Amino acid sequence: MENQPEIIQKALGFAEQGKEIALEWLTSPAAWSQFGLLVVAFIAALLLTRRASPIISKWLTPPEEQTHFIARSRRFLLQFLPLLMPLLAYVFTGIGEGIVRSIFETGAVIAFGKRVFMFLAVRILVKDILNDGFLKLLGRYVALPLAAVYAVGLMEPLIAYLNSLKFTLGNITISLMALIRGAVAGGILFWLGRWSNDQSASYLKSQDQMRPATRELAIKASEIAIFGVAFLLLMNIMGINLSTLAVLGGAIGVGLGFGLQKIASNFISGIILLLEGQATVGDYVELDGGEAGTIVKMTSRATILETFDGRWIVVPNEDFITTRVVNYSDAGSANRYEAPFSVSYDTDINKLPEIIETAVGKLDFVLQEPDGPDCELRGFGDSGIDFAVEFWVEGIDDGQNKFTPKVLFAIWNALKENNIEIPYPHRVVEFKGTPPQATS
Template sequence: MAMGWLLSPAAWSQFGILVGAYLLAVVITRRVKPTLHRVIDPGDKQNLFTSSRLFVLQFLPLVLPLLAYVLTGIGEQIVRSIFDSGAVIAFGKRVFMFLAARIFVRDILTDPFLKLLGRFILLPIAGLYALGMLDLVTLKLTETVVGVGNIRFSLISIVRGVIAGSILFWLGQWSNSQTSALIEKQEMRPSLRQLLIKVVEFMIFGAAFLILMNVMGINLGALAVLGGAIGVGLGFGLQKIASNFISGVILLVEGQATVGDYVELDGGEAGTIVKMTARAAILETYDGRWIVVPNEDFITTRVVNYSDSGSANRYEAEFSVSYDTDINLVPDIIEAAVAKHPEVLDLPYPPDCELRGFGDSGIDFAVEFWVNGIDDGPNKYTSDVLFLIWNALRDNDIVIPYPQRVVEIKGGLPVADAS
């Protein structure tokens, strides 16, 4: 074959056209590419089409191989009309397509997963196409049939499934992230926002699974029977999981607890909800521990939500003053001092100083105050209020008592022996 090509005028003419087409493509590309770059590049201008123009701009490296492919295709038609042969130029045309695929994977794809697919799937296919072996390999894979039970499919179906599954997986991840970002921007309850994100995620990947089954040529009816049998068996063993899943949906719909809320359950678990999954909610305590709480516990047990929207929390700080103090002055002094704290609220009630009792060493008071948030973690409201109380009492010469005891010795002190 090689000797025939070397001595054939048709082969030499095809090779000459191939070289000429490539050189012409190089000349045209050098003249056209700067102009295209100037026209497409938005520069510093920001408008509706900026992202689209930047997307198109990254495909400029493909101009040379694709232009050479087109020019070679035109030359192939001319050669075939003259010599009724075009094997050499057809091979060169396929090589240009392989170069375009290589440039696409090397210079254009930036996503790591897509680059991996391009390197191990697109380039091998383009290489087989360039060598003229793609049809032969496809035929062999189509003729080789394997079966699992009543389901039979060819190896080409597996190859299509791997390729389509990889692409559908990436598209599903990308579309899910884009949709989630769009939903996050909408004005709605956080719980409803989380529910919509989960519903969209299930719909996207459910549709991707059905498309993948059709691409692989698998009969969905057979899968339905198999899935029904498996579902009956798993149903008895996965009752708790199903219960937690349904409880999670109820929580998202009703909005009783959502991400960011500080909750306390009957079992003693308490923390901020940092994540809600289909099975459980994850609480983070202020000492850095994560607690996984099944969703069912939020439905079947008593839950205290300290971060419910529109609510405030009441705390109190206790202190004492000596019995020498005019206690009628204490409430006004303390209430005025606590009210200066920037986080203490006037609504639903302003600070309220109350007399609690008469202790052994002093008179007991407590000041109640309302704040938005939890008195723990980054917020130390009670500590701040106690500092304000201390400074206010000191500024008004009010003494905070300490325990005092009077010891009475019956019979008097023993007299020392003079001798």
């Protein structure tokens, strides 16, 4: 033993202690009574789980058509149902431990069994419940090993050892245990934060009585609040005094001032857009640079436009503040368009406006308010007389609705029904001298 490496000597020492503990348990009446209580606790938890699981599952399963917050919360809780059996066994074992300690003044065996049930709960959580890739990785390589160490009763020595490993970053001193605790707690907190943010965003988007800009602003505010609280809780769990982050905050401020000007500008521009509501989700806009489309999403950095052919254009929020923006659909307002056409010089143009306005006015999408169809004479062209009919619609002629082509079809049919000729180019050719003769 003396010639072996230190780590092997410690391992052999732990093995010897384990052997002594096992022999003591096998020859002790108190140990056998604790084994019996463990079996009873396990059987009681198993029977109760079989009786209670269908009832709990039925209560937590909402109808498929329900999508509100309470229904989503019930579905979220339902996925933790496999933890019922090990947690019940843990609780029953804890009760049995209290009874044994009051009688025999010892409870090492039943305490070990209780820790094993907790290990089983963590294993089920990591293997069957967690779907998020980061959380699954965290559970596999952090939570499960820690649960195994806790099960064999070495958690306190391990915590003491990890707390002794410290390093300093500026005026912040942090231990390895704090980092591990922060990684585990941070993963859980930000997973819950992301889930809470998704639920709150879904709830706010369903509030149709709120203006779109107000909804987007509320979504951004709730996101900042949720993750801000998660960050503060994480700092508290890791044991970091927030006052020590003053230097780090100053460094971040300098970085924003020099290297992240555009990001900061776009972030502030996004907040201004949401507060003013001049352009919001659902509006059809056109920028000075030629970008045009329907706003489908507004993020903290950019606004997403979708063109009528399905392409997405990412426009920095700053462009909406510093350049001219044409909003065709602010608050769902009506828009005016015109459809040009020409008729022959043989046409009685005094009758034409009434014919065209009547035909266009029959289209179901053409509005009579603020003004009905208006046919106007625009000029005298080389081949015909130029007209245009102006009309109002509720929407955008963006390629999806195609209002103008339908109006042109109506004009064509109206002209044909009234035997009005649509001109085509005519050219008169004059020859000076003898015209050319055709040769055979």
